[in-house]
Amino acid sequence: MSSIPLAQLTSLPTYASVSSTRLKSLYSDFTHQKHSNPSSYASNVEWWRHTLEAALLRGWLSESSTLSAVPDRLVLHAYGVAFADRFRVEGVGKPLSIPTVIFELCSSKSLIPLSDFMNASRPIYDPGWLPYRIASYIVGKPLWWALGQLGIVESNGAVFGDSGTTERWKKVRGDYVAVSLLESAAERILERQRQKSTGHLADSLYNVESFRAEFAECAHEGATLSSTDVKVVLKFLERDKGAIIVRGEVIKFVDEGTAQTSEVTPVDTGILALKTSIERLQAQVDTVQHRIDQLTQQISDALRQKRKEIAMTHLRARKQFEEVLKKRLSSMELLRSTLIRVETSAGDIEIMKAYESSTATLREVLAHPSLQREKIDETMDAMAAANADAREVQDAIQLGAEMAQADASVDDADLEAELQALVQQVEDEKAHARDQQLGVPELRTPTHTPTMEQPAPRSEQEKVPVPL
Structure with missing residues (x-):
């Protein structure tokens, strides 16, 4: 298995943004930093997770020996020191902590052994699905002591004790499913199926060959799934997503989460x-x-x-x-x-x-006792009686109100005269205020009858004084 060319490695986002000093630290044996420097340890593991997933998705880590074979994109084949040699960089060497990284990724369920994944009957999302998680949370300290006696862990919590790189690889070598890549591929396949479905039953039915022809190239952009990848995807969609049913050669898409209640x-x-x-x-x-x-x-x-x-x-x-x-x-x-x-x-x-x-x-609804003919007649009669009682009560209240109004009645003529007096008072006040603003004496109504002045005799009117 030859090394990945440096030009390809540096095209990965993780390599493009890392300095040479940082790269040497990532390629060193940082296994014992888990407790002495946990933040650096977690950062290194996460960097390698992104690197392994990116290289796997590009088909650089396939075990295939022929160029014509489609490389696996979802299954990581980690088979010893030769796997680490794929990442050898001139002047830095090969990474020494890949076994530690694989162990940690398995602990966090980022990687799952292929055999466990394919044979499990329970979904991978069930709590405590992995034996490691069950052991670490239920058994606890006694198990760590026992594993330390076997050389797998130390009493101080190191993953592999003082064992060398070759011994570490023996404990983690195998095939692993990359869960994040699998989840992404499954979502793309489900989206493609939703887009192409026209509602006809035939659109939801496939065999393995037609499924691969339809979805192998859409699972990841620029990447075609291999036959192993397709098997992993089918198992994930059926068991973990509940989106398909597989019976023999028949693959049937169903509404997500309803696979348990559907059938072929x-x-x-x-x-x-x-x-x-x-x-x-x-x-x-x-x-x-x-x-x-x-x-x-x-x-x-x-x-x-x-x-x-x-x-x-x-x-x-x-x-x-x-x-x-x-x-x-x-x-x-x-x-x-x-x-x-x-x-x-x-x-x-x-x-x-x-x-x-x-x-x-x-x-079933019509068989309810409330909807029987006798019950309906009884209910309607009771409603009519209740309405009649309500009308009687309303009439009695109305009659009482009219009688009370009659007892407290006031002469309308007196009210009208009082209202007119109030209106006249308001008008007088307005007129008085307006006269004061204009400075005009208040006008009073004359109390005598005016007399018209008699015109003078015509002879006197025609007399015109003559100037001297």
Whole structure:
């Protein structure tokens, strides 16, 4: 297993932002810092977690020996010192604390042994799922003492005691599932399924081959899942997310968290078989059509070169492929129409089940004692009697109010005269205030009858004094 080129390592975010001094510290044996310098220890473990996940996602840590094989992106293969050699840097060396990092990541469930993950019946999110967590929290100190006697831990809490690097690797070597990468891949797959689903039952059914073809390249951007990765994802989606049901070759997407209450029916199996047949026929149609296009091009080339016999041979072959294409298209159309009818019938079954359920619910509601005919009549009669009593009470209250108003009545004419006097008083006060503002003497109403002055005799009016 060769080292990862330095150019690739430095392209990782963790390497791009680290100094040479810091890198030497990360590559040193910091196992004994867990208690002497816990903050530095935790920081180093976290740095290596990001580094291992980034390198794994890029396919740099695969065990595959052939270039054509798809590298694992979710499963870390840690097999001894050779694994650490992958991270060798000139002038710094190889990291010495990878076994310690793997142990700590397993303790925090960032890494889970592949065999434990695939064979577990309980979800990985259950508290105390890992044996280490159970031991550390339930058994406690006596277990640490026993492990110290075996050389796995020291009494002061160091992970591997004084054992050398080779011995440490023997205790952690194996295959591990990277949980954070798995969770991210699962979320992308579920999102892709939600986007492509049109509500038809066939959209939720896959076999392993079609599942991988549909989702292997969307789980992580620029990364294709291997067959091992797909198995891990299927187990995670079924057991831990409850988003799919796997029965034999049938994979069925269900509403998240409902896998325990759902099932794969014979109808599902039949629909998947039809869907798979249609997909295969579609692939054959594409292949035949491509061959027809090639022959058409070859015919044109032969005619341009005036090679009539060759052109005729290609033409006969094209006719044969056209016949095959016609038959394949006819078969595919028949299968598609059959699939539509089956899906429609399956939908009708669900509708009838909904009708039956709603009918049973309605009958149960109607069977309630409060909705029986005698009880309804009794209730309505009681309501009518209560309303009549309420009207009698209201009438009695109204009559009493009218009588009380009659006893305390006041003459309306007196009230009207008093109101007019108050209005006149207000008007007088306003007029008095206005006169004072203008400085005009108050006008009084004359108490005598005015007399008109008699005009003088005409002769006296015509006398005009003449100046001397």
